[in-house]
Amino acid sequence: MTAQPYKSWVDSANDHPDFPIQNLPLGIFSRPGQKPRGGVAIGDQILDLQAALDAGLFVGDAAVAAEAASREQLNDFFALGASGRKALRTALLHLLDEHSEQQATMRALGEALLVPMTSCELHLPAHVGDYTDFYVGIHHAQNIGKLFRPDNPLLPNYKHVPIGYHGRSSTLCISGTPVRRPNGQTLPAGQETPSFGPSKRLDYELELGIWLGPGNNMGESIAIGEASNHIAGxxxxxxxxxxxxxxxxxxxxxxxxxxxxxxSVSPWVITPEALEPFRKPQPARPEGDPQPLSYLLDDADQAAGAFDIELEVLLLTEAMREQGLPPQRLALSNTLNMYWTVAQMVAHHSVGGCKLQPGDLFGSGTLSGPDPDAVGSLLESTNGGKQPLTLASGEQRTFLEDGDEVILRARCRRDGYPTIGFGECRGKVQPAH
Amino acid sequence: MTAQPYKSWVDSANDHPDFPIQNLPLGIFSRPGQKPRGGVAIGDQILDLQAALDAGLFVGDAAVAAEAASREQLNDFFALGASGRKALRTALLHLLDEHSEQQATMRALGEALLVPMTSCELHLPAHVGDYTDFYVGIHHAQNIGKLFRPDNPLLPNYKHVPIGYHGRSSTLCISGTPVRRPNGQTLPAGQETPSFGPSKRLDYELELGIWLGPGNNMGESIAIGEASNHIAGxxxxxxxxxxxxxxxxxxxxxxxxxxxxxxSVSPWVITPEALEPFRKPQPARPEGDPQPLSYLLDDADQAAGAFDIELEVLLLTEAMREQGLPPQRLALSNTLNMYWTVAQMVAHHSVGGCKLQPGDLFGSGTLSGPDPDAVGSLLESTNGGKQPLTLASGEQRTFLEDGDEVILRARCRRDGYPTIGFGECRGKVQPAH
Structure with a gap:
């Protein structure tokens, strides 16, 4: 990491709220009618990695990494681990710096090299072998626990075990994919037999996603001190x-x-290197909380294993669109609300020998803060649907209505350093079949 | 289906306990030093589908299906659905019949076409996108429920919802793969804080696995009347x-x-066509049990949606090996113990729009019978570890010891029809790291 802010010759990158030169996230994009390929977000542009390779802009380890990242999915790039990723980042910082010696070459390539993001389609960054959702947002766990188990909100295992469960990888979808309201079985209040029909309590959950890099063999485990080497972004x-x-x-x-x-998943993979300036000590456990077992404890991880990332949920309803209103913020939270670090999640997941693979995805679980304006689901903010929210459009919401679009954003801010962001994770609710 | 028993010119197929000509399961095998490829089990031999294609033994739809099934994984074959699978079966029945006109051609090919199963390695039949484990063995659910919740063994949703959860696809492994005892967190009886170390209560679960064929799009569902078209084996x-x-x-x-x-998964994919003679009406629900909701109810499925398959668990310990004892049967159960049919599982899984894909795998959940000698886990047969089993070797077991090998078998029997079997699903416990 350099402490000195870079500027880029790509004008839109300077002061860009998400993608200044300090970020350089990777993703998979396609030009109209073309196959998906790997690229790097810089300002409002995407740098085409294959085009950069063809122009001879990368050499050595950076070229190897760029080649792996230029394919239809980032799994092979994730498998390279930190050394390849860092080599590519160093090369990109030099190429995109305002003083880059190769600036003229790159400008001459035009849209073959740098294509406007708005003209491209973005895709899931990787093939996800397995998707695991954790539950490390302790305020969320407490809020939900109160609704389901008023006497016993936080179960006895919570402060010992990074609770997680296996999710469904086939329905992970890229930001912007419409989300159809599911039909299903429910037991309406006061009834003794279940009903079938469209869900009446459709909700979002604000989560940090974690892309896995190099994996482990079945029957082996990843020690917590090694866990950071297995995180791709x-x-x-x-x-x-x-x-x-x-x-x-x-x-x-x-x-x-x-x-x-x-x-729904946001398209850009924010690297550990880009987030390095926003690392923090893991917040101290409240007085009286147990120490983690030793397989979950690492001094370096406790010293700098947390991230200070602002997380935001916004809602855009049909009425807001008709009234010309902007999306309305429903919550502002932060990844410092994670009770367990990402390294602890990796160490726990693999400790019994579960095989992790490049491109596996973890969700953090809903990351609510302690305050009412920082909760990451409607279930929490409406107290289980009992206290509707009133929106700027004059509408009320307990749960999501058809036509509602949920927008997640994330930004990292630090004095004297450019803001970097994750871009958006959007999804609009379609009526049930 | 023909009612007339066939015999095969492959001698070992006739009276083979698992793989007579009536079975013809598909799998992925490799000869020493060669790449995996698709084959068909016949007696103690494997028919090499690529070799059969090269010899021109298949034409039309059967050739298309054989080509898809000849690859390194069966996903493309599963995606073809029932018509391709049936065309291949019809062709194989003719080729392998004792009166086959192509018998001389095939005999002349020797081990290029028919290779002894014992000389081959067997592999997972397909790439599993997602693995789901159900809980449809009602006796198991009751037995486990009693241990965890003595007052409330069967939860109120059980008879309405085919309960399931997402499992881990990365650690599905082929029969014969050693299984390492996991380390993990546990709360030993009487302690207030958890411990870490090798699991002391390692158990097996006897389940039917279901391979998915053609899938559905995200946001769509599979009606119960169509579900059988989505089952590959x-x-x-x-x-x-x-x-x-x-x-x-x-x-x-x-x-x-x-x-x-x-x-652990057994290597051979037993087709719905091979199991057709062993279909039965779904057992009547006990008096007073609720009717399923309409999305789970189909007359044809109730009339013939169950299978009569004997399921067996055997144990072979180090001491039994030393004493020259054979594996000892621990349980004999049957797939008629499923409270929900396979079609009900498919319809339920997809009803909210979850995307199923060719090569997805379902587990039935543990299929215990009502009697003590028919329970599919040690947790049940030892009453939660309180009543040890005494083995023929003189040993006792509450849970599995290092060196124990668990062997699952399945057979279908019907008067006047050859027995067909699933082969074995084996796994031997290795000591924890």
Missing amino acids: FCLLNDWSARDVQAWEYQPLGPFLAKNFAS | FCLLNDWSARDVQAWEYQPLGPFLAKNFAS
Whole structure:
């Protein structure tokens, strides 16, 4: 990391709220009618990695990494691990710097090299072998626990075990994919037999997504001190949830149809290197909380294992669109609300020998803050649907209506350093079949 | 189906306990030093589909299906659905019949066409996109429920919802793969804080595996009347479970590390056509049980949606090996113990729009019978570890010891018809790291 801010000759990158030269996230894009390929976001442009390779802009390890990242999916790039990723980042910083010696060559390539993001389609960054959703947002766990188990909100295992469960990889979808309201079984209040029909309690969940890099063999584990070498990057994740389906189905084996109809992912993979300036000590556990077991404890991880990333949920309804209103913020939270670090999640997931693979995806679980304006789901903000929100459009919401679009954003801010962002994770609710 | 028993010119097929000509299961095998490819089990031999194609033994739809099934994984074959599968079966029945006109051609090909199964390695039949484990064995659900919730063994949703949860696809492994005892967190009886170490309550689970054929799009669903068109075949599945890890971690989101270290799968895909003679009416629900909701109810499925398949668990310990004893049967159960049919599982899984894909795998959940000698896990047969089993070797078992090998078998029997079998699903426990 350099402390000195870079500027780029790509004008839109300077003061860009998400993608200044300090960010350089990777993703998969396609020009109209062309196959998906790997690129790097810089300002409002995408740098085409194959075009840069063809122009001889990369050499050595950076060329190897760029080649792996130029394919239809980033799995091979994720498998390279930190050394290849860092080599590519160093090369990109030099190429895109305002003083780059290759600036003229790159400008001459025009849209073959730098294509406007708005003219491209973005795709899921990788093939996801397995998707795991954790539950490390302790305020969320407490809020939800109060609704389901008023006497016993936080179960005895919570502060010992980074609780997680396996999700559905086939319905992970890229930001912008419409999300159809699911039909399902529910047990309406006061009834003794279940009903079938469209979910009446459709909700979002504000999560940090974690892309896995190099994996481990079945039967082996990843020590917590090594865990950071297995992280490829980060994204936003909306783990859409049908709360009425969930309440009826989740005992004894956990959420199933309530969650497996769609999970939206933001397109850009924010690297650990880009987030390095925003690392923080893991917040101290409240007085009286137990120490983690040793396989979950690492001094370096406790010293700098957390991230200070602002997380935002916004809602745009049909009425707001008609009234010309902008999306309305429903919550502002932060990844410092994670009770467990990402390294602890990796160490725990693999400790029994579960095989992790490049391109696996973790969700953090809903990251609510302690305050009412920082909660990452409607289930929490409406107190289980009992206290509707009033929107700027004059509408009320307990849960999502058809036509509602949920927008997640994430930004990292630090004095004297450019803001970097994740871009958006959007999804609009379609009526049930 | 023909009612007339065929004999094969492949002598070992006649009276073979698993693979007579009436079975013809598909799988992926490799000769020493060669790449995996598709084949068909016949007696103690494997018919090499690529070799048969090269010899011009298939034409038309059968050739298309054989080509898809000859690759490194069966996903493309599964995607073809029933018509291709049936065309291939019809062709294979003619080729392998004792009166086959092409018998001389095939005999002349020797081991290029028919290779002894014992000289080959067998592989997972398909790339599994997602693995889902159900819980349709009602006797198992009752037995387990009694241990975890004595007052409330069967939860109120059980008879309305085909309960399932997402499992881990990365640690599905082929029969014969050693299974390492997992380390993990547990809360030993009487302690207030958890411990870490090798699981002390390692268990097996006797399950039917279901391979998915053609899938559905995200946001769409598969009607129960169409569900059988989405089933590619069946196998045995041992869903290894660390009961002490499970008890401590499973609330509130279900099993995670307790199950994701290994799930063993038998290599041969038994087709719906081979099982057709063993279909039965779904057993009547006990008096007073609710009718399923309409999306789970189909007359044809109720009339013939169940299977009469004997399921067996055997154990072979180190001491038994030393004493020259054969594997000892621990349980004999049957797929008629499924409270929900396979079609009901497919319809339920997809009803909210979850995308199913060719090569997805379902587990039935543990299929215990009502009697003590028919229970599909040690947790049940030892009453939660309180009543040890005494083995023929003189040993006792509550849970699995290192060196124990668990063997699952399945056979279908009917008067006047050859027995067909699934082959074995084996796994031997290795000591923890």
